[in-house]
Amino acid sequence: MVCIIYIPTSVSKLTAVAWHGGPGAPCDPDGNNLPFGAPPPPRHDDEHNVWAPFTGQSQFLLADFLFRKVEMSAPNIDYLMELWAFETARYDGTSPFCSHKEAYEAIDSIRAGDVPWECLSVEPPDDLPAGAPTWKQNQYQVWYRNPDTVIKNMLDNPDFNGQFDYVPYVYTDGNGQRRWSNVMSGNYAWRQCDTIFEDDPTTEGATYVGVILGSDKTTVSVATGHVEYHPLYLSIGNPHNAVRRAHWNAVTPIGFLAIPKSDRKYDDDQEFRTFKRKLFHSSISAILQPLKSGMTTPVVRRCPDGHYRWVIYDLCAFIADYPEQVMLAGIVQNWCARCTALPEDLDGEGGRRTRELTDLVTRTLPSDVLWDQYGIDDDIVPFTNDFPRADIHAILTPDLLHQVIKGTFKDHLVQWTGEYLQAIHGAAHADEIMDDIDRRIAATPSFPGLRQFPHGRRFKQWTGDDSKALMKVYLPAVAEYVPEQLVRCLRSFLDFCYLVRRSELGEDTLHQAENALRSFHEEREIFKTSGIRPTGFSLPRQHSLVHYLRLIQEYGAPNGLCSSITESRHITAVKRPWRRSNRFEALGQMLLVKTH
Ligand SMILES: [Zn+2]
Secondary structure, eight states: OEEEEEEEOSSSOEEEEEEESSSOOOBOTTSOBOOTTOOOOOSSSSTTOTTTTSSSHHHHHHHHIIIIISOOOHHHHHHHHHHHHHHHGGGTOOOSOSSHHHHHHHHHHHGGGSOOOEEEEEOOOTTOOTTOOHHHHOOEEEEEOOHHHHHHHHHTOGGGTTSBOSSOEEEEOTTSOEEEOSGGGSHHHHHHHHHHHHHOGGGTTOEEEEEEEEEOOEEEEETTEEEEEOEEEEEESSBOHHHHHHOGGGSEEEEEOOOOOOOGGGTTOHHHHHHHHHHHHHHHHHHHGGGSGGGTSOEEEEOTTSOEEEEEEEEEEEEOOHHHHHHHHTBOTTSOSSBOOOGGGTTSOOOBOOHHHHHHHHHHSOHHHIIIIIOBOTTOOOGGGGSTTOOHHHHBOOOIIIIIIIIIIIIIIIHHHHHHHHHHHHHHHHHHHHHHHHHHHHTOOOOTTOOOOTTTTOOSSOOHHHHHHHHHHHHHHHGGGSOHHHHHHHHHHHHHHHHHTSSSEEHHHHHHHHHHHHHHHHHTHHHHHTTSSTTOOOOHHHHGGGGHHHHHHHHSOGGGSOHHHHHHHHIIIIIHHHHHSOSSSOHHHHHSOOOO
């Protein structure tokens, strides 16, 4: 069912929103329909006590003082409470807590919304021959928490009320132009709803909850070296993009995947690589199992507005940088996870990869042909194949941070421009020019939105924010030293970049971005003709830009799904707990940070 609602925004212009059905009808916790207009049930048993589970503000403040501010020991809390009870007994009163246990119980019940961490371990096979490499002998631990409970908590978050879409929609502006912003404004959610409701008409009217996953290895540096973690994050497509970017409860770690290590001699070992990929897929599949039944049979969940509704889960998007995409899509290195363009000419002809195509060719062609002609590693079965409707090739989303900002801009264009100056002017003169470019970048005037770089481009470690800030001042700093074609190349790329980074994009924006990309492809030839990139531009991250325009129509603005969101969660999910732990125990302790 589609209903069109016209919302007048001015006298002469109308914007239109077409909703994919109405918002799922509210029901009671058992799934029975509520009478029209019935208010949502209260969220807490004691709706009037905002300090629940504490009896009031003073009891809460006392618990906070004892536990967090002075970190008082349990015997001292007991002693203080006894003194307190002794004193207040004269007025028939009692102490705020009977003992430290009661205080801890009250504190723990605030945390009832947290989903506990669990561990699954992958054991080595029993029949392992003697002398097998250590990576085969090891036991691997995967820490995870129930994604269904995590989503239940996310849906039940009143903070998202008013910034949460219950149904996919098509938004058209006053000029009749389609516009894309939040995930539910994209075609993907709409199409999936069509499929779900067609496959099983009894699901019609359920609220679509698109599951967004993201994974990205991260390193925590400590005095004794580096420790790597591989967190898996979960979000859902209903909260608006701005909420997902800003609200830490909208993106939650649900797993820490195992990182098999081995001796250096196994670095290029095919069997070891396949083992790592299989472990990766089987771990994600195992973690997501609790969601599976809710992907075909709707479940009742409380929503941000306080109403219960039937909801249906669906795998919607996966945010990952290129090495992770290779692993996820089961493709050969240097191929594209979304299309079948040949790795030596990625921006050339290529059909769209789909689960059906992969299944078909995998059934009919031998492994070596799949590897050479389709870039498919048939040892890998993507985890998505374990779930209804999910296609890993379709759900890999754009990633502004790795593909545009760090990839094409910093790793390619800034690097190549430096190499170009060296090739044209020789090393010594190029160094002088680079110093002057650095001086110009350092001379950036103080202005809102512009960052100053006291040392030019010379950061110890480039972050995504460094690259974004440098983008704003780079072109004027180099323009004088490079030919016009190179200036046009940088300008076209920057145009593309700023257009696709918008929070809302219309059809006109997509046309402009398409033109900017075409121009960038023409003008970047200067790096080929000048010998900097004699082999051309068949680079997976740069190639991914050609898929942006379609993916924006699928998922809305790329900045709502960028890996910078999961990267910023590394700080709260991994790095801070790491500092709080004693740094000797591994993951287990980090996740099970005890309250007492
Ligand atoms: Zn492609």
